[in-house]
Amino acid sequence: MTTPEARDQLWLIAGLGNPGPGYAGNRHNAGFMVVELLASRLGGKFKTHKARADVVEGRLGIGGPRLVLAKPKTFMNLSGGPVKALRDFYKIEPAQIIAVHDELDIDYGVLRLKLGGGDNGHNGLRSITSALGTKDYHRVRFGVGRPPGRQDPADFVLKDFSSVEKKDLDYHVDRAADAVEDLIRRGLVDAQNQYHSP
Numbered sequence: 495m496t497t498p499e500a501r502d503q504l505w506l507i508a509g510l511g512n513p514g515p516g517y518a519g520n521r522h523n524a525g526f527m528v529v530e531l532l533a534s535r536l537g538g539k540f541k542t543h544k545a546r547a548d549v550v551e552g553r554l555g556i557g558g559p560r561l562v563l564a565k566p567k568t569f570m571n572l573s574g575g576p577v578k579a580l581r582d583f584y585k586i587e588p589a590q591i592i593a594v595h596d597e598l599d600i601d602y603g604v605l606r607l608k609l610g611g612g613d614n615g616h617n618g619l620r621s622i623t624s625a626l627g628t629k630d631y632h633r634v635r636f637g638v639g640r641p642p643g644r645q646d647p648a649d650f651v652l653k654d655f656s657s658v659e660k661k662d663l664d665y666h667v668d669r670a671a672d673a674v675e676d677l678i679r680r681g682l683v684d685a686q687n688q689y690h691s692p
Contacts, residue, residue, distance in 0.1 A: 502560075503559040503560065503590065504559070504560045504561075504562065504584060504586055504590060505554075505559055505560070505561050505562070505586070505590050505591075505592065505678055506562045506564060506577070506580055506581065506584060506586045506590065506591045506592070507529055507532065507561060507562070507563050507564065507591075507592045507594065507674055508525070508529075508547075508564045508565075508566065508573070508576075508577050508580070508591065508592070508593050508594070508622070509525035509526045509527070509528055509529030509530070509563070509564070509565050509594045509595075510522075510525035510526070510566070510570060510573055510593060510594065510595040510596075510618040510619075511523035511524070511525050511526035511527075511565065511570065512569050512570050512652075513565070513566075513567050513568070513569070517652070519654040519655065520651065520652050520653060520654055521596050521638040521650065521651045521652075521653065521654070521655055522570060522596055522651040522652055523596075524594075524595065524596040524636040524638060524667070524670075525593070525594040525595045525596065525618075525636065526565050527663075527667045528594045528634070528636065528667055528670045528671050528674065529550075529563045529564070529565060529594060530565075531667055531668065531671045532550075532561075532563055532671050532674060532675075533550040533552075533563050535671065536550060536552035536553075536561070536563070537552070538550035538551065538552050538563070540563075540565065542567075543564075543580070543583075544579075544583075545564075545576050545579035545580045545583055546566065546567050546568055546575060546576045546579065547564045547565060547566045547567055547576040547577075547579075547580060548564070548565045548567060549562055549563060549564045549565075549580070550562075550563040551563075554675060554678055554679065558679075559678055559679075561678075562580065562584055562586075564576065564577070564580055570617055570618045570621075571617035571618065571620075571621055572621055573618040573621045573622055574620075574621035574622040574623070574624055574625025574626065575621070575625055577591070577593075577622050577625060577626065578622075578625040578626055581626065588626055588628050588630050588631045589609070589630060589631065589632070591626075591631040591632065592631070592632040592633070592634060592674060592677065592678075593618070593619060593622055593631060593632070593633050593634070594633075594634045594636065594670065594674060595616060595618055595619060595633065595634075595635060595636065596616075596635075596636050596638045596651060597614070597616070597635035597636060597637050597638065598614075598615075598638060598639070598640055598641075598647055598650075598651065599614060599640070600635055600636075600637030600638075600639070601637050601639050602637055602638055602639040602659055602666075603637060603662065603666045604637035604691060605634065605635065605636065605637065605666075605669065605670055605673050605689045605690070606633075606634075606635040606637070606690060607632070607633070607634055607635070607673060607677055607682060607685050607686050607689060607690070608632070608633050608635070608682075608686075609630065609631070609632050609633075609682055610629045610630045610631070611629060611633070612629070619633070632677060632682065634670060634673055634674055634677065636666070636670050638650075638651065638655075669689070672689075673685060673688075673689045676688060676689070
């Protein structure tokens, strides 16, 4: 049974990526892909918000926690401005914010969930941490793996997923969306136990 506290809880889920159709299939846009799937599960359509983001509002299940799904309309390295503006607008605590992002240091298709920590060279996280003034927000890290050979990581993340990766990309995006929902419903430790591979 959903408690009144859970019903009143408000979560901001910020998918990270670059705006515009030219970037839509990039590895760097994994966060956008996950929040777009979450929005479709809610039956919502993204609308422009004054915080320089596209947002969908809804509830996680009947009577469940309130969700704000967001896609910043800035480029990745300026993600913090819209996230902070949404935090201020909705009056959300940092611990109720989840950033969903691509992660080079995790193999493709592997998920890692955490609260706080460094940005690991990820410009979107660096921007959010700087704007919020804290590292203490949740992250759902979508593994994209390291680039082959000597390819520049910055070029690698701005390329689309490979044809081999695309075969099960929908599955991995679906699993990441499940992980976001379970993090909210069941808490970080239970969600980590569920989604972290041994």
